[in-house]
Amino acid sequence: GARRDDAIAALERFVEQEKLQFILDGASSSNYYALGPIIKEKHPKALVIAAGGYDPGTVKGIPNFFRSTFDISDLFELEIRWLRQKGVRRLAVLIDKNHADAILYVEKLLPPAGFEIVADERYTSGQADFVPILTKLRGMSFDALIWHGFEPDHVNIIKQARTVGLLPPKGQAPNYIWLSQSLAEPDFGGPLMGGDVSFYEGLYVDLFGTAADLPNATPRIRYLRDAYKKKFPDSVYVSWVSTGYDSVYILVRALQKAGTVDDVPKVIDALHKLTIWDVPELTFNYPPGLIFDREGQAHPIITMGLWENNSFRYITSTWEDARHVHDPVKI
Template sequence: MSLGTFKFTTALVALALGATASLAKDRTLDIGVTDALTGGAAVYGLPQANAVQMAAEEINAAGGIKVGDDVYKLNVIAYDDKANPTEASNAVRKLIDRDGVKYILGFCCSGATGAVASFISNEDAVMLVGNAAERSITTQGIENLVRTRPPADYTGAAAGKFVAGKGHKRVAVLGALEVGFYASYVDAFEAELNAAGGEIITKELFALKDRDMTPQLTKIRGMEPDAILVVGYVEPAAFVYRQAVELGIDVPRYGFTSGSEEQFLRVATSEQMEGVWDLRPTELTLLSATENGIAYHENYSEKFGISPSPSSPYAYDQTYALKDALEAAGTVEDTEAVAAALRDLPVPDEVVMQYLPVDGKMFDSNGQAYTSNGAFQWQDGHWVFVEDLPSDAAAYSEFLSTLD
């Protein structure tokens, strides 16, 4: 796959709907993707872009999107934003101003997503956010924006309860704490840990490009924690897990990272990963997947020659949500009507993630969707779903509505 800007063009499928559909016109609808296709964040962004491409091809092969008397086949135009706010803003401007795109998907990372969210309300467009987890993205009252992944602190509180329930009282944190959504995860985690009588004994930082964590881990080892919490992108987190073993730190390791087995095994061995927990939304993992999730994993693996990342279906689900909203609104031109239809949408049958509807709808009044939260553990070379974490979508939605 070429780097930088690239374009996914899905094959047009001949329409054969019989005499009753003879008046329908076969049209093309361009949709945009902006995501991290290169660089460190590509572990999240490239799988999301792939997922949109695959969903679009599935929708086209099934007959397209029926809007009024017309049937639309999707054409996906994707740009690499490198998880950079300026690059993301420029990519969206190109999609809207040059390519005439009204529906923009992807958005794996919060910094880039926040930059686009700051101006998208002024555009004749709809923004569908995937993996980016910064809470403020859906607290600003942006009517033409929805997000499939829940905010980080929604999961952090559940993780804190889980770790406290394991009896841990002295937890050391190591992570990308200068990144807002990781910090909010830890804040919510800490509040629940403190409520149960535990404490965070230190908060050590790493940058997203750091690879040698031995100074921080050596300090942590000397403080004798009874558990470690790691928050950050897949690659630096994998180095932490590996180097903790190399330094002889023999305490439970918990994380908030997401990432597939293949992504972690590029850095650490399976033996070094053994027993690590990942406390995150219940994303795609075969042993926790629905029938849709298992089919998604198989189809993605066959198409792209690699297993999908656990968070990639956020973008796949966006595409099907957009399809249903366009059909419900009966228009591709009126973005306000389509945005309203998204807010009124039940969970589509085709989605992969396990959403918790609020008032029967996929997205709440903030444009926010919620999944269940899960505890996953590395066992014998695989992420294994162990149990659900406490998740009260309705209560969190009410809380989110109080913020601005």
């Protein structure tokens, strides 16, 4: 989960006390947002691979900080393309005021793309009462509402939106597009809502990876999901398992390719040269070729789904012609 202080304390202990050179970070966005500046300013010699995405305000330009899951700019491009296809022009946005990349999206990317921002509402992560903001939005006219933030804030937002009438009662779809950048897919969103997924009915969600129960999921991600849920039936963090799993094997294969376990610059060079075929254990769908770009960012596909009749349906993705590069193997 998102525990920034714990993540910072762990990083300091790993580097300062235990003298570790290679560190795998968790997948929580707010964690690696907090770690990025510290890695850049204090620990330039330690290599960190984060199972989290790309935030231009905090992690760009750090040569020893690699991100193995989605690039937030890929997600923005997917949303812009799809919203245009749906004929959307007038947008309301609801974003976490500390979400640097969401602010960039709203202020610098959406207006030039031809969208009119009719409402720009911002809140503080962990805020409990969203009723004033949601009531204000209820009285406005727009084609789509976009929410970008961190979970579990989306639980309070959706429940309160249903209560104040911005969304219809649970189990019913709105007459406009509600699009969330959230982990509100079955394996994570369901438990957060106490198992009552009717709260999500009619809402679009775009994911940092591929939900295991979607048709474009790789066989291996399904296998890993099922194995994890069998061993940890009460955990809601199954959505993060694949990113962490991929990061482990990406580092292992980079160490093998570099031929060293203590020369960080050589391992960094190996990571930049690593291809998807060098890491047959990958669970996510990655485009063919290099895993990381020049900024140390990976680009696995991002999927958009729709909650419909209490199930999650595939809508589109950043790589519509995705092919399963890796065959399923036992883990």
